Amino acid sequence: MIELYYWGTPNGLKPRLMLEETGLEHRIVPVDIGKGEQFRPEFLAFAPNNRIPALIDRAxxxxxxxxxxxxxxxxxxxxxEKTGRFLPADLRGRADVMQWLFWQVGGLGPMAGQNGHFRVYAPEPVPYAIERYTRETARLYGVLDRRLAGREFIAGDYSIADMACYPWIVPHAAHGQDLDDFPNIRRWFEAIRERPATRRAYAGVAEAYSPARKLSDAERGVLFGAKPAP
Structure with missing residues (x-):
């Protein structure tokens, strides 16, 4: 049995997509980050960075x-690696998937995340930050759009590289991006959105970085003050 410690953020949804695609037996353990549950000692014991997601494989x-x-x-x-799926076994195929997985982890996620923070959650507008991160997000979208030209998925077949990137494209409107400007991403995005596993993973999940979502002062302190809820 696999336990996924999860909240419905883009990073949280990445392994949830994988679990739905593989059909591995698993249990979702919600970690309400707005209430500071990520600071509980029992969670920190195996997730020392106090961030979701985290996973325990008991088998x-x-x-x-x-x-x-x-x-x-x-x-x-x-x-x-556990399932032998969504990561090629051959040297070059594996390297291709892994470089795009790291591209998302080191680039697309952090830049889009800062973009969403300053556009949606910052207590007051910071024009320089909004412009800087919106522009960098657009640059990264351009990289991905060029990569997808003539390809159905990022590294040929559907892989963990696609599962890593897709949740960070879902909030494109909140990040100031128009998929009409990136036709290859739009085609790829719509194909993944219609996969049954994607529909299951996103069922009932609120949109991340939605301008309609209002944070309480307590939530803001927990999420952005790096401290437990009082």
Whole structure:
């Protein structure tokens, strides 16, 4: 049994997509980050960065003690290796998927996340930050759009690279991006959106970085003040 410690953020949804695609037996353990549940000692014991997602595999392939993981990219790689799916076995195919997984982890996610923060959650507008991160998000969209030219998915077949990137494209409107400007991303995005596993993963999930979402002062303090809820 796999336990996924999760909240409905783009990073949280990455391993949830993978679990839905593979059909691995799993249990979702909600971690309400607005209430500070990510600071609970029992969570920090295996997720020391106080961030979701985190995972416990109580039936690892080696038959040993449970495997505990934090960081969404590491979780995706682990699940791909456990199942033998969505990560090619050959040297070049694997390297191709892994470089795009790291591109998302090191680039698309952090830049789009800062974009969403300053456009939606900052207590007051910071024009320089909004312009800087909106422009960088657009640049990264351009990189992905060019990569998808003539390809159905990022690295040929559907892979953990696609599962890593898709949740960060979902809030494109809140990030100031128009998919009409990126036709290859739009085609790819719509194809993934219609996958049954994607529909299951996103069922009932509120849109991340939605301008309609209002944070309380307590939530703001927990999410952006790096401190537990009082």
């Amino acid at each position: 690892p392939a080696d038959g040993g003690e449970p495997v505990r993981l934090f960081e969404s990219g590491a979780i995706l790689q682990y699940l791909a």
